[in-house]
Each structure stands twice: as C-alpha cells, then as structure tokens.
C-alpha cells in the first residue's frame with residue numbers, strides 16, 4: 287500500500303501541492319483527476335521519488351520512504367510511466383525493453399514485452415523513435431509488465447492517441463489490475479477512468495477536493511471542480 291500523508295511540494299516558482307493525503311490500497315485502481323495545472327503530474331513525481339516533498343511523508347508498505355531516491359522506490363515496487371512516454375528514440379525496441387528491465391529478467395525481457403504487446407515483438411529491431419505514437423506508448427507501458435512492480439503510476443498514458451489504441455491500452459491496464467497490481471491513474475478520459483477505478487481523488491489547485499468511490503461522485507461535482515479552476 288502507498289500512502290501519501292500531508293504532502294506539500296513544488297518548484298522554485300512556488301508551492302504546487304498543499305497538504306495532500308492520498309492512499310493507494312493493495313490491488314486497487316485509484317484515479318486522480320483534476321483540471322490542467324492542478325498538480326497531478328507533480329503528485330506522481332513525488333510518489334515515485336523524482337521530486338522531494340517539502341512537507342509530509344511517503345509510506346510504502348508501512349515503511350517511511352520520504353526522501354529516498356527514485357531507484358530505491360523502483361526496487362521497492364513503484365513503476366512510473368511519465369507523461370510524454372519516456373522512451374529512448376535512438377535505441378531499438380529491444381534495447382529500450384532491456385534498459386527498463388531489472389537484471390534478473392534481462393534475458394526474458396523482450397519475450398515478456400511481446401507477451402504484453404505482440405506488436406513490440408514484431409518490431410524488436412526498429413528504432414523506438416520511428417514507431418507510431420501508440421506503439422511508443424505500448425513500449426513505455428511494457429515496462430509495467432516486464433519489471434513486475436506492485437504499484438504503477440500512470441500519467442496520461444492515453445494522451446493524443448486514436449480511440450482504438452486507447453481501448454487497447456485500457457485493456458492492458460485492466461489486465462494489470464486483474465493480476466493484482468495497484469494503479470494510480472492520471473487520465474484525461476475522466477468517464478473511462480471512473481468506470482475503471484475503485485477510488486477517485488479530485489485535485490484542484492494543489493488540494494484534494496474529493497476523495498471517495500466513483501459512485502459517490504455526481505457528474506455535476508466533476509464538472510464543478512473543472513469549471514471552478516478556470517474562474
């Protein structure tokens with residue numbers, strides 16, 4: 287279980303997150319939604335250790351891991367798929383997959399990636415940067431299968447992709463969830479994310495304005511939280 291307790295964080299330009307509490311229970315899907323600039327990406331960066339919070343704690347399976355480096359959190363089972371895919375465009379698909387894999391699965395890494403997305407298997411020698419946007423996203427997502435994490439942080443993984451590819455990606459994520467992994471999902475397709483999620487948090491201007499089950503959330507509450515941000 288991942289617990290973010292009273293997280294305050296930001297950049298040189300100012301504080302973005304203020305006293306944020308969020309829990310990702312074991313084997314559950316948590317959706318984090320909110321308007322542009324609310325701080326969703328910043329919160330995922332804190333959760334994976336890429337950004338150190340200025341206040342609060344990160345508790346992973348009961349251990350306080352606040353301030354630990356991102357490699358340490360990765361070893362403890364956190365896998366972050368960042369916004370914008372994060373593949374190495376000048377390397378082949380197979381080399382990208384090998385780089386993502388922990389040493390113990392290195393030799394089986396490409397076979398596992400192809401199990402997750404057969405299209406990657408057909409394109410093992412192609413340079414990642416020459417693949418379509420959807421294929422590059424599959425490559426980034428293969429990481430979540432190959433490295434066998436317990437908690438997966440997903441930042442707008444369907445962004446800018448055709449509906450058919452988005453469906454394929456959601457099917458993959460549903461498979462991950464069924465296999466017992468926990469997901470923390472930042473997603474622009476709010477309705478789809480809510481359908482899939484066990485719990486939902488709304489973040490608005492760096493504060494949590496709703497935490498609960500999707501069924502407790504009315505459409506008007508979602509709309510209000512988004513519209514509220516632009517006032």
Ligand SMILES: Nc1ncnc2c1ncn2[C@@H]1O[C@H](COP(=O)(O)OP(=O)(O)OP(=O)(O)O)[C@@H](O)[C@H]1O
Nearest residue numbers: 297298299302320321322323324325326327328329
């Ligand atoms: N590296 C950075 N340096 C300075 N400010 C940043 C940095 N990254 C993000 N910010 C600022 O922090 C605030 C929150 O950004 P963040 O990307 O976390 O929001 P978001 O909810 O993910 O937005 P979006 O839905 O548009 O991706 C914004 O005002 C943004 O300009």
